[in-house]
Amino acid sequence: MPLKIRLGNGEKGILKTSDVYFIQKLLKTMRNPRTRFDGREFVEKGEDYLFNYVGKNVGGVDEGRRNFLKGLVIGVAAATVVGIVPGLRVLVPPVQQASGFPKSLLLDSSGNPLKASSIPVNSPIITLYEYPLTGEPNFLLNLGDKNGNPVSVPGVEVVVPQTGKSYKFPGGVGPNNSIVSYSAICQHLGCTPPYIHFYPPNYVGPSQLTAPEPDTLTAQALLAAKQANIPALIHCDCHGSTYDPYKGGAVLTGPTVRPLPTVLLEYDSSTDYLYAIGALGVATYPEGSDGVPSQNPSADLDTSQYGSVVGDKTQVQANTNPFSGS
Numbered sequence: 616m617p618l619k620i621r622l623g624n625g626e627k628g629i630l631k632t633s634d635v636y637f638i639q640k641l642l643k644t645m646r647n648p649r650t651r652f653d654g655r656e657f658v659e660k661g662e663d664y665l666f667n668y669v670g671k672n673v674g675g676v677d678e679g680r681r682n683f684l685k686g687l688v689i690g691v692a693a694a695t696v697v698g699i700v701p702g703l704r705v706l707v708p709p710v711q712q713a714s715g716f717p718k719s720l721l722l723d724s725s726g727n728p729l730k731a732s733s734i735p736v737n738s739p740i741i742t743l744y745e746y747p748l749t750g751e752p753n754f755l756l757n758l759g760d761k762n763g764n765p766v767s768v769p770g771v772e773v774v775v776p777q778t779g780k781s782y783k784f785p786g787g788v789g790p791n792n793s794i795v796s797y798s799a800i801c802q803h804l805g806c807t808p809p810y811i812h813f814y815p816p817n818y819v820g821p822s823q824l825t826a827p828e829p830d831t832l833t834a835q836a837l838l839a840a841k842q843a844n845i846p847a848l849i850h851c852d853c854h855g856s857t858y859d860p861y862k863g864g865a866v867l868t869g870p871t872v873r874p875l876p877t878v879l880l881e882y883d884s885s886t887d888y889l890y891a892i893g894a895l896g897v898a899t900y901p902e903g904s905d906g907v908p909s910q911n912p913s914a915d916l917d918t919s920q921y922g923s924v925v926g927d928k929t930q931v932q933a934n935t936n937p938f939s940g941s
C-alpha cells in the first residue's frame with residue numbers, strides 16, 4: 616500500500632515500497648567509509664553537493680518521481696547532518712501479519728540444518744539470515760539472563776507507538792523457548808548491522824557510553840533497560856533507537872516509533888530444527904496494491920535490485936563480533 620507522508624519541506628507525497636528501499640540504500644551508502652557523506656560539504660554547498668553525491672553513489676533519482684524523491688533525499692541528508700528526522704517519522708504503515716510466506720529451514724554456515732540447541736545463549740556475534748527475500752537480514756537470538764542461562768520468552772502484546780495499535784508477539788521457541796528472531800533493519804531510517812545489533816548483558820553498562828561505533832549505548836538506552844528490568848537489548852548506533860528483544864522487539868527508546876518486525880519461527884523438537892514461516896508486525900516486506908502482503912513477497916519488487924524469495928532454505932551466518940575491538 617502506498618504510504619502518505621509529509622516531507623521535511625512541507626510537500627506531501629506518496630511513499631512507495633521502492634522509495635523505502637531507495638532510502639535504505641542511500642543511508643547504507645552514506646555510512647560506508649568509502650562513500651561517506653560529507654555533512655560539512657552539504658552544509659556549505661547545499662543541494663548541489665547532495666544531488667551530485669546521490670547521482671554518483673546511488674545511481675540518481677527516478678525522473679518521474681524526481682521532485683518527490685528530492686524532498687525525501689533532502690530530509691535524509693538533514694537527518695544525517697543534524698540528527699533530526701523529518702519526513703519518514705510520519706510514516707503510518709499498517710500493522711498486520713504476513714501469510715503465504717515461504718517455510719524456510721534454517722541452515723548453518725556449512726549448509727547443514729541448524730540445531731536450535733547449538734545456538735549460543737547471549738552471543739555478541741551478529742547472527743543473521745535472509746528472509747523472506749534475499750538482502751533482507753534478520754537477527755537470530757538465543758536470549759539469556761545475566762548469568763547466561765536461557766530465558767523462556769513469553770508471548771506479549773507489542774505496541775506500535777506511531778499508531779497506538781498493537782499486535783501479539785507469540786514468544787520464544789526452541790528447547791527453552793528462548794530463541795527469537797527480528798528484522799535487522801532499524802525501523803527508524805533503515806540502518807543495518809553492524810550499526811544495529813544485540814548487546815548481551817556484559818555490554819549493557821556505563822562503559823558502552825564511550826565505546827566507539829558501532830558499540831555505543833546512549834544514557835537513555837541504559838536507563839530504559841534498567842526501567843524495563845532487562846539484562847540485554849538491541850540498539851542502533853545510527854541515531855540511538857533501542858528495542859526490547861525479550862518483548863517482541865518493542866520500542867524502548869526512539870527516535871524509532873516502530874518495533875522491530877518479528878520473524879515467526881517454528882521449532883521441530885523431534886529434529887531440533889528451526890523454520891522461518893512468516894513475519895509479524897509493521898510491514899517491512901513488499902505489499903500488494905491492496906495493502907496486504909503478497910503471497911509472493913518479491914512480486915512487488917524489481918528483483919534485480921531488491922532480491923528474490925529465499926525459498927525453502929535460508930542460511931544463517933554468524934561471523935561478526937562488533938565488540939572484538941573494544
Ligand code: FES
Binds near residue numbers: 802870
Ligand atoms: S536508523 Fe536511526 S536509529 Fe536506527
